Every structure is written in C-alpha cells, then in structure tokens.
Amino acid sequence: MKIVRRIGASPRERGSVTGQTCPDIFELQNGDFAVIGTDRTAELDAELPSDAARADYERIVVITRDTLLRAKADIPDA
Template structure:
C-alpha cells in the first residue's frame, strides 16, 4: 500500500494546480488548496491563527465531500 493515498481531486486538465485531499500512512490528511493566509488571517476567529510553517488554504467544499467528509450546509 502506498504511503500517500489520493482520496479526491478537483477536476482539472493537468496534474498540477488541482485541489486534492490525501490520506497519509499515519492516518493524517494532507490537502492541496489555494493559499489564503494573507487574505484570511486577519478574519480568523479570536484564538485562531496561522503559525510558523503553516499555511491557510482554501479547499472547495465539493472536494471534501467527495473525499468522504461530512460537512454541514451552514
């Protein structure tokens, strides 16, 4: 079994610049999305933040649903 398993990927014409969700061998998840740290960091709820070595990314809702995540509509 591969250490990284693709769970879902947005439809795109290339193998790059496609939002994707992966399951790692550790059971954790990795995501590819559009970096949004500069735009959204100041809007995060109090007590939330983006630390050194972290990036805030936007991942399409449909992609997470396709990966099997239960996401509320509201």
C-alpha cells in the same frame, strides 16, 4: 512520510480538463491528511476567530467545496 491514498474524487473526476492545478486531499501513512489548495494565508489570517491560531510555518489553504464534499465518504470516522 508517505501518501497512502487519495481522499475523494480525483481532479479529473471533478471536471478538471488538465488534472494539473486542482485541489486534492490525501491520507498519509501516519493517519494525517495532506491538502493541496490555494494559499490564502495573507487574505484570511486576520479573519481567524479569536480562539484560532496559526504558527509561522502553517498556511491557510483553501479547497473548493466540491473537493471536500466528494471526499466526505472516504474520510474515516476514527
């Protein structure tokens, strides 16, 4: 599995001084997306709607609103 490109602005472009521990979104070679965010599984697992499920190997990851909004233009329609 390989990262093809960043989706949206880099952490530095979004105002991170260090650019080290910031949320990020990447498109993978197979078309999937990888997200770097804060693990909030313990906090949000019980809040999932009844029609949502999470496997033991999956985590609920939170990214900032700004990260996703600035990535919107780079997310392909198909």
